[in-house]
Structures are given as structure tokens and as C-alpha cells.
Amino acid sequence: MTHVIDGNAVADRIRDDVQNCVTALEDEGVTPGLATVLMSDDPASETYVSMKQRACDELGIEGIHRKLEPEASADDLLETVIELDGDPTVHGILLQMPVPDHVDGTNALRHVDPLKDVDGFHPENVGRLVAGDPRYKPCTPHGIQKLLEAADVDTDGSDVVIVGRSEIVGKPIANLLIQKAPGGNATVTVCHSRTNALAEKTRQADIVVAAAGVPELVDGSMIGAGAVVIDVGVNRIDAETEKGYELVGDVEFDSAREKASVITPVPGGVGPMTIAMLLYNTVAAASIQTGVPVDLP
Numbered sequence: 540m541t542h543v544i545d546g547n548a549v550a551d552r553i554r555d556d557v558q559n560c561v562t563a564l565e566d567e568g569v570t571p572g573l574a575t576v577l578m579s580d581d582p583a584s585e586t587y588v589s590m591k592q593r594a595c596d597e598l599g600i601e602g603i604h605r606k607l608e609p610e611a612s613a614d615d616l617l618e619t620v621i622e623l624d625g626d627p628t629v630h631g632i633l634l635q636m637p638v639p640d641h642v643d644g645t646n647a648l649r650h651v652d653p654l655k656d657v658d659g660f661h662p663e664n665v666g667r668l669v670a671g672d673p674r675y676k677p678c679t680p681h682g683i684q685k686l687l688e689a690a691d692v693d694t695d696g697s698d699v700v701i702v703g704r705s706e707i708v709g710k711p712i713a714n715l716l717i718q719k720a721p722g723g724n725a726t727v728t729v730c731h732s733r734t735n736a737l738a739e740k741t742r743q744a745d746i747v748v749a750a751a752g753v754p755e756l757v758d759g760s761m762i763g764a765g766a767v768v769i770d771v772g773v774n775r776i777d778a779e780t781e782k783g784y785e786l787v788g789d790v791e792f793d794s795a796r797e798k799a800s801v802i803t804p805v806p807g808g809v810g811p812m813t814i815a816m817l818l819y820n821t822v823a824a825a826s827i828q829t830g831v832p833v834d835l836p
């Protein structure tokens with residue numbers, strides 16, 4: 540029987556741990572604060588940011604939201620980021636990606652104090668991750684590690700094929716999985732959607748991580764018997780549903796499930812973990828910045 544990982548259940552357990560940290564911080568007079576910055580009219584981005592804000596409300600994290608019009612200037616974005624960076628009640632800053640082409644999101648992130656960079660995208664935090672001394676692990680890769688752990692998947696010595704080499708998922712998850720640590724010690728191949736003989740590579744893998752942003756790119760014929768399949772895709776496809784769309788992963792679930800020993804669904808897999816790990820990083824950031832210890836597993 541294939542084990543379908545319940546990402547919502549694992550995320551709920553992480554949220555309970557985060558809740559305990561919020562209480563510990565509150566006991567010392569600290570309210571953790573997370574600022575989200577959205578420079579986009581994209582409905583999916585708006586949904587994700589409002590989900591993040593709602594999650595903050597539920598746990599007693601102070602959520603601050605700044606919305607910039609997509610036509611705003613790069614200077615407007617910088618000004619917003621710098622203002623939040625100087626605000627001592629803000630412990631974490633999240634710039635929702637992607638930002639419009641005329642602004643440089645990477646440059647804006649360089650103006651965020653690395654201690655407030657709860658996404659882990661600032662070059663200092665990227666460097667620390669690659670150097671094997673992560674401060675904030677990027678939310679989606681960290682969530683994947685927690686899901687593997689929850690499903691008792693041992694990465695030690697395993698062959699992992701990652702499809703997708705983004706800064707947000709592919710590159711950081713590759714770096715986490717090659718580290719000497721629980722949840723690491725894997726042999727990692729990083730592919731993309733146009734890699735030669737992609738199916739041959741994924742079929743050899745003990746663990747396949749699909750994060751290319753291409754709906755149903757990875758089907759059952761590309762999965763080896765008994766492999767673990769982690770689907771990071773969140774693609775909105777027009778459909779006759781109440782919302783007018785349907786969420787589809789980068790994996791063709793039904794055919795992949797027939798081969799896999801363990802698989803994550805979309806929705807309800809990696810997505811909820813991304814938000815849980817953002818809350819995790821936010822209480823870690825509040826702890827680092829105030830010196831109040833918290834107990835994060």
C-alpha cells in the first residue's frame with residue numbers, strides 16, 4: 540500500500556511546536572512579528588500571502604502586510620523593505636516572489652537584515668546553508684525534510700533526483716540533502732524539465748522531488764518501483780470548479796502512486812508545510828533578535 544503523506548497533519552504538529560514558542564516569547568514580553576510584502580496582482584500570490592497572514596493570526600504572531608502596486612518602482616519596494624527592516628517589532632520579512640520584471644527582487648532582499656530574512660534567500664543565509672551551517676532553512680525545502688522525517692524515509696545513502704533548479708526549492712533542497720546531518724547524506728542529482736533522458740534519471744531514484752513548475756511533468760512511467768515521490772508543484776489549471784481552477788502538482792498523481800511507496804498529494808502535501816516552516820522561522824528569528832530562548836525541534 541502506498542503511503543500518502545498528510546501534509547496538513549504534519550504541518551499541524553509543527554504549528555503546535557511554534558505555538559509553544561510564541562507562548563514562551565510572550566511570557567518574556569515579546570510578540571513575534573512577521574511582515575509580508577506583496578508586489579503583484581496575481582491571484583495565487585494574493586492567496587498565499589493571505590494564508591500566511593491568517594496563519595500568523597491563529598498563532599498570535601503579529602502580522603503586518605504591505606501591498607505595492609505592480610507598477611510601483613524599484614525605489615518604492617526598497618523604501619518599504621528598509622522601513623520594515625528598521626522596525627523592531629518586525630522580526631521576519633517575507634517578500635512574496637515573483638516580483639514584476641522591472642524590479643530586482645534579489646537586490647531588494649539584500650537590504651533585509653539577514654537575521655530578519657525568514658525565507659532564507661539573503662545571500663548570507665544562502666551562503667551559510669551551502670557552507671553547512673544554516674541559520675534559517677528555506678521554508679519549502681525545510682518542510683520537505685520534515686515530511687520525509689515524519690514518513691520515516693531515511694535519506695542516508697539514498698539516490699535523490701530533484702527536477703527543478705530554482706533558488707526557492709531545487710537549489711536549497713539539494714544543499715540540505717547532501718549535508719552530513721539527519722535528513723541528509725543523500726546522493727543528489729539536480730535536473731530540470733529539459734534534462735536529457737530525464738525519465739531514465741528519475742527512474743533510478745530512491746526519492747524524486749518534482750519542483751519544476753510544470754503540471755504533471757513526472758508520471759508513473761518515470762518512477763521506479765517503491766520510490767518516494769515529493770510533489771512541490773502548485774499549478775492552477777482552469778476548471779469548472781467553484782474557484783474556477785483546480786490545483787495540479789508537477790506529478791501525475793494516479794500513475795505515480797501506483798509505483799511509489801510514499802507520495803505527497805497536491806493540495807495537502809508540501810504546500811501546508813511551507814507555511815508552517817515560515818512560522819517556525821519567524822519564532823526562531825524573534826528568539827535570535829531578542830535573546831529569549833525557544834525550543835524548536
Ligand SMILES: Nc1nc(=O)c2c([nH]1)NC[C@@H]1CN(c3ccc(C(=O)N[C@@H](CCC(=O)O)C(=O)O)cc3)C=[N+]21
Pocket residue numbers: 586587590633634635636637658678679773786805806807808809810811812813814
Ligand atoms: N518569498 C516567498 N516565499 C514563499 O514561501 C513563496 C513565495 N515567495 N512565492 C510562492 C511560493 C508558493 N508558496 C506556497 C505556500 C503555500 C501553499 C499551500 O498552502 N497550498 C495549499 C493549497 C492552497 C490553495 O488552495 O491554493 C496546499 O498545497 O494544500 C502553496 C504554495 C509559497 N511560496
